[in-house]
Amino acid sequence: MTVTIHDVAREAKVSLRTATRAINNEPHVRKPTRHLVLETAKRLGWRPNSHARNLVRGKTDRLGIVLPDSRNAVFSEIASAIDVRAQTYGYNCFVLHSEGSAEREANFLNLGLDGSVDGLIVLPNFLEANRDLYARLLQERIPLVLRGGPEALPEADILTVDVEHGGYLATRHLLNLGHRHIGILVSEFALGRLYGRLKGYLRAHEEMGVPTRSEYQISSGHRLEEGYQAIRRLLTAQPKISALFCHNDFLAMSVFRAARELGKRIPDDLALIGFDDIDFAKFCEVPLTTLTHPKEMEGQLLADMVCQRIEQPDHPPQQITLRPELIIRESCGYGAPP
Amino acid sequence: MTVTIHDVAREAKVSLRTATRAINNEPHVRKPTRHLVLETAKRLGWRPNSHARNLVRGKTDRLGIVLPDSRNAVFSEIASAIDVRAQTYGYNCFVLHSEGSAEREANFLNLGLDGSVDGLIVLPNFLEANRDLYARLLQERIPLVLRGGPEALPEADILTVDVEHGGYLATRHLLNLGHRHIGILVSEFALGRLYGRLKGYLRAHEEMGVPTRSEYQISSGHRLEEGYQAIRRLLTAQPKISALFCHNDFLAMSVFRAARELGKRIPDDLALIGFDDIDFAKFCEVPLTTLTHPKEMEGQLLADMVCQRIEQPDHPPQQITLRPELIIRESCGYGAPP
DNA sequence: CTGAAAGCGCTAACAT
DNA sequence: ATGTTAGCGCTTTCAG
Numbered sequence: 221m222t223v224t225i226h227d228v229a230r231e232a233k234v235s236l237r238t239a240t241r242a243i244n245n246e247p248h249v250r251k252p253t254r255h256l257v258l259e260t261a262k263r264l265g266w267r268p269n270s271h272a273r274n275l276v277r278g279k280t281d282r283l284g285i286v287l288p289d290s291r292n293a294v295f296s297e298i299a300s301a302i303d304v305r306a307q308t309y310g311y312n313c314f315v316l317h318s319e320g321s322a323e324r325e326a327n328f329l330n331l332g333l334d335g336s337v338d339g340l341i342v343l344p345n346f347l348e349a350n351r352d353l354y355a356r357l358l359q360e361r362i363p364l365v366l367r368g369g370p371e372a373l374p375e376a377d378i379l380t381v382d383v384e385h386g387g388y389l390a391t392r393h394l395l396n397l398g399h400r401h402i403g404i405l406v407s408e409f410a411l412g413r414l415y416g417r418l419k420g421y422l423r424a425h426e427e428m429g430v431p432t433r434s435e436y437q438i439s440s441g442h443r444l445e446e447g448y449q450a451i452r453r454l455l456t457a458q459p460k461i462s463a464l465f466c467h468n469d470f471l472a473m474s475v476f477r478a479a480r481e482l483g484k485r486i487p488d489d490l491a492l493i494g495f496d497d498i499d500f501a502k503f504c505e506v507p508l509t510t511l512t513h514p515k516e517m518e519g520q521l522l523a524d525m526v527c528q529r530i531e532q533p534d535h536p537p538q539q540i541t542l543r544p545e546l547i548i549r550e551s552c553g554y555g556a557p558p
Numbered sequence: 559m560t561v562t563i564h565d566v567a568r569e570a571k572v573s574l575r576t577a578t579r580a581i582n583n584e585p586h587v588r589k590p591t592r593h594l595v596l597e598t599a600k601r602l603g604w605r606p607n608s609h610a611r612n613l614v615r616g617k618t619d620r621l622g623i624v625l626p627d628s629r630n631a632v633f634s635e636i637a638s639a640i641d642v643r644a645q646t647y648g649y650n651c652f653v654l655h656s657e658g659s660a661e662r663e664a665n666f667l668n669l670g671l672d673g674s675v676d677g678l679i680v681l682p683n684f685l686e687a688n689r690d691l692y693a694r695l696l697q698e699r700i701p702l703v704l705r706g707g708p709e710a711l712p713e714a715d716i717l718t719v720d721v722e723h724g725g726y727l728a729t730r731h732l733l734n735l736g737h738r739h740i741g742i743l744v745s746e747f748a749l750g751r752l753y754g755r756l757k758g759y760l761r762a763h764e765e766m767g768v769p770t771r772s773e774y775q776i777s778s779g780h781r782l783e784e785g786y787q788a789i790r791r792l793l794t795a796q797p798k799i800s801a802l803f804c805h806n807d808f809l810a811m812s813v814f815r816a817a818r819e820l821g822k823r824i825p826d827d828l829a830l831i832g833f834d835d836i837d838f839a840k841f842c843e844v845p846l847t848t849l850t851h852p853k854e855m856e857g858q859l860l861a862d863m864v865c866q867r868i869e870q871p872d873h874p875p876q877q878i879t880l881r882p883e884l885i886i887r888e889s890c891g892y893g894a895p896p
Numbered sequence: 897c898t899g900a901a902a903g904c905g906c907t908a909a910c911a912t
Numbered sequence: 913a914t915g916t917t918a919g920c921g922c923t924t925t926c927a928g
Contacts, residue, residue: 224921235899240923248897265698270672271618272921275609276904290638290653291837296628300657312665314652315628319638327650334608360603444837476843499629499782505814505843562905573915578907586913610905614920899928905920912915 223266232260279338283311286328286342289442290317292470294496301519309527322346329353332362339363339526347372363529365522370539377525378539386511386544387420390465390493393546395428399463403454407467408439447471452478469494469501469510487553507549513542561604570598617676621649624666624680627780628655630808632834639857647865660684667691670700677701677864685710701867703860708877715863716877724849724882725758728803728831731884733766737801741792745805746777785809790816807832807839807848825891835885845887851880
């Protein structure tokens with residue numbers, strides 16, 4: 221039924237070896253022979269079978285990118301940058317969204333173990349729940365690069381964004397602007413790296429001698445709606461809050477509506493800082509002050525790291541930290557505090 | 559080097575057949591035997607090889623979802639809904655972003671041809687450029703479902719959103735509100751379905767006896783920045799425009815900044831309508847009036863369609879059209895025209 | 897330059 | 913309940 225390279229060879233009256241040669245553009249085939257094979261393949265409607273091919277080659281030229289959440293554009297932006305770079309190494313990328321499910325994340329990690337991809341770049345959400353799997357991946361020497369989570373997996377290749385520093389920069393900026401009642405929204409995902417923002421926030425306060433209050437610190441799920449509800453609650457319960465540092469730009473977008481409904485204007489009555497510098501940050505009504513790091517470079521580094529690991533399995537693990545920078549736009553106003 | 563199921567069988571002192579049985583949870587293996595095999599597999603560090611498995615089974619239990627653009631959340635939302643539904647059939651989904659490249663799209667279509675996935679759900683951007691490939695897919699009877707583009711490929715399974723109707727509804731709404739100078743931004747992708755919006759826009763005008771002007775009709779690329787520039791240009795050149803129908807919510811988001819910079823307020827000086835009802839539409843500063851169709855249902859239908867095609871290859875092609883509905887929020891105001 | 901033959905790791909008829 | 917055996921479709925030594 222399905223036509224194999226065997227059929228092509230027979231039909232073209234050449235050996236199997238010659239057929240592969242012609243088809244894969246290898247040398248040592250005469251032009252007319254090659255042409256004949258190619259023609260025959262076409263005529264017969266032959267098409268390569270990736271499984272057979274990958275099985276014998278022992279590789280796939282494919283990479284898996286495991287993302288936590290398909291809604292937040294920052295992940296798409298990073299994935300896109302990884303993809304572009306991976307392309308130059310000859311790899312295609314599959315993007316996989318774990319969508320808040322440890323089981324889904326586990327499934328995707330398995331794609332590394334069962335040879336479906338040659339390497340994995342993962343933005344982990346369930347480092348704890350899937351601890352064994354991550355360990356296995358490492359032990360089996362499956363090329364794996366993590367974005368974040370160095371404390372949890374010190375022996376892996378890891379790219380980290382120094383979110384604590386980001387939190388510090390953001391908060392210091394707000395304090396310098398004169399704000400003394402600064403709210404903070406962090407993600408409820410209990411990953412160490414996520415609370416980094418809070419650490420930076422606390423450190424900045426301490427450094428400036430400004431007291432902090434736990435009532436100003438809240439968390440929410442990763443969905444826009446959840447962020448919106450949490451922020452609305454915070455702003456309602458703590459009317460003194462004049463500035464808000466939001467876990468990421470995505471959730472920060474939900475502040476606009478909450479603020480408006482409570483009769484607060486951004487930036488006049490409420491200063492707002494996000495994190496990530498997603499595209500929307502530039503084009504929302506009041507362009508968002510935020511923390512950024514070059515996402516093209518991040519993607520590039522991540523791709524480089526897996527590819528390097530693939531080529532040199534024995535290379536000692538590499539850990540790179542990216543420092544975010546503050547991008548001042550308009551959402552914190554320019555001037556004095558309320 | 560790599561441990562195979564063969565090794566496991568030998569080590570457990572059972573036959574190959576029994577080993578597979580145990581491992582794949584098939585019946586006709588005694589408990590202790592099964593346990594022994596599983597233990598041995600674990601001890602030896604055996605892991606299944608997906609290529610070998612898929613090669614012999616002739617299927618992968620995987621679906622490919624080809625998306626035009628990773629930035630626009632509407633695609634993620636649809637993909638996510640497809641994924642959820644496909645899960646219930648036992649399929650995993652790979653999402654693939656063609657990102658405005660016909661070649662990338664072609665690459666992904668090839669995953670269907672080479673057996674990497676059992677079926678393909680594609681939101682096509684390059685139906686023309688990849689015409690041959692689509693035809694091939696159909697001819698080879700690879701399960702394929704398209705979202706949009708029925709004119710181009712009448713013999714395929716297709717789910718269409720009636721964007722013309724959407725354009726009509728949006729424009730009529732604006733006209734009913736009293737607007738007489740309505741701008742429209744459409745995507746520059748020359749797919750038939752995309753210009754549907756414009757058709758609906760024109761039809762609504764005609765029906766109400768309101769003249770249209772080509773100066774009010776512009777197009778832009780799919781990036782936020784491009785939308786922003788196009789809109790800024792339009793609004794600057796045509797100050798009479800009091801309402802804007804935007805190709806999609808994603809691009810509509812860029813209107814907020816453009817309007818603000820030109821001293822126009824939404825909805826007071828500029829009414830705005832989008833398309834898609836992405837999450838952001840609800841939570842932007844002025845919740846967006848838009849066209850919607852249930853994306854959960856859309857994803858569900860798309861998944862059902864491929865799965866059905868996989869199960870019944872001979873089923874006649876199915877074409878389903880979804881009608882968008884107008885969701886009135888706040889971006890068009892409530893009252894009279896300017 | 898071309899060909900014969902040996903697998904890659906797994907599943908599944910077909911026995912026993 | 914378990915074992916034997918023949919491939920799935922392809923690449924790749926190794927000989928000619």
